[in-house]
Amino acid sequence: LHGLKTTGVFLFKKIVPALALVFILFVLSKNVIYFPAFLRSMVTGHPLTVSENPPGRDFLALIPYLKNAPIAGYYTDRYNENFWNSDIASRIYQQAQYALAPTLLDVEKCFEHAYIIFECQYANCEVPLIKERGLELLVKLNDKISLARAINKPRRTP
């Protein structure tokens, strides 16, 4: 029994730390070898690369129009059911939100606000909606992004 105990103590105090140290060095060496590839993957695999900075730059031209608006509607035709599950739609929305902060962008009830931003997957998607809802086109930055205003509608503030 004493021999068994001595062996156990020896295993626990000497062999286990030694094996663990070898294992740690093995993991460390793998990580060190992998590190340059990891650094490269950070740049190439990043959703927003350096050339696209700053985030939401396509929306920056809308800032003067929304300067005093606490909240604005945000319409996009990029999703069908769940906005948050649509990767591209939510990514573009987040960029717009960052660029236009602190104006809040409401996706769910976008037509209830005085200002509505249109972000289109298909060019000029805002045209029928503006006609249908009687909105006034304030500015059209390009085929994809435009800003409209509700006519004779009281602005809702948070």
Added chain:
Amino acid sequence: MTIIGIFLSFIMGWGIVRQLTPHDKAGSLEDLFLAWGVGAICASQITFYSLLPFGRLIPPLTCALGLLCAGTLWLFLARTPQKNILKIENTPHIFLVGFLLFCAILFLYQAIVLPYGGYDAWSLWNYRAASVFRGGDHWSGIFHNEIQGKHPWLLPFFVVWGWCFSGGETTGVPILIALLTALATMGLLVHALAEDIGGGKALLGGIFLFFLPFFAWHSVSQYASILVAYYMLAACLCLKKAASGQGQKYWILSAVFLGALAFSKDEGLVLAATTLASFFIFLKPRGIDIGRNFWLVLGGISLATALTEIFMRTAILSSAPYISSNLYIINLNGVFNGDRWTTIGSFFWNKIILHAEFGRLHLWLPLTLLGLFTPVGRFILGSVLTYSAVFFFLYLVVAHDLVWRIDVTADRLLFLVMPIMVYLVFYSLFLKKRRTP
């Protein structure tokens, strides 16, 4: 100017840490690393309170308040005789400084390539900082967004603090915060390990942490995760030292760090609770009075945090539209859904343990089980495992798309406890003389 704000917060932290240290004791590298965390929470809270008088951010007011606090602390410090401001005393310390400089260079390279950080950095953390900084009178509109309003505010306020001093939304502020927090985390880890197991192995622990892809990524991602990881490590180390009778300083600092942990991220709130509970179950030795100061400081910080949270979530809200999402709907039936158990389990195994995304092994994590043989190890393991269980349960019951949720959030859960886990592995393996603190 960017550096001045960050430096001023550090000065405040340093002043507080030095006030808590006996005056006949020289300042150590450990004080330096702890001061960073204390300064961060000070700067963050000052920014928040400077918003209140006029309901909007007035940068000169925030700067003046900061200067007043830092100046007062500095005056107190100057009036008491100090032995040594900072003493770098032995070879491991010199190696540690060199190692941190090496890491800083690599981090800086990454930060320059990604000046706006990771996706959540600008879409969540810096977005909220930008809202406060640009906000004028309607900055508080952000609380009407269910997702944005829910997270604690330590990091955004700290970034705003830096921007107040730099005079604009410079990318340098969040980069510096992330970089210095990562360096302080590694420094604290190596310093603590050096005290327990010796300088050489401690440095190996630091190198091991640095080369973990998770750590390398999150250190420059500008997420709040790195702050939580730092505060978790600092809180555990201070609690350990306090329990081993190393002075009232560590009781007070551990209270500060637990409060900061709760104010830095929702996961940090859970970690603060589990760490405190685990400490009283596994580590607090009988016969040691934890002192009135601990409760006073913890109570004060909890109150400040709670008031800030309550203010942010209720007082600002009016009868205005609330932008809601379906991300937080709870469905308790998920507990009885076998598919959810399988999905979460397989995800943890494939993505966390095997870490297939980065292609590296995380099979070293089971080594943390060696912590079961020491009281300190049981304390840390108890905290981390309870925290994991809480989030496992949350994954089961949150109704929203499970795969999307764990894909987005689960790997960060592991990162938050990674520095303390590395500490635990090295501490358990190489502690020369196992003794109860």
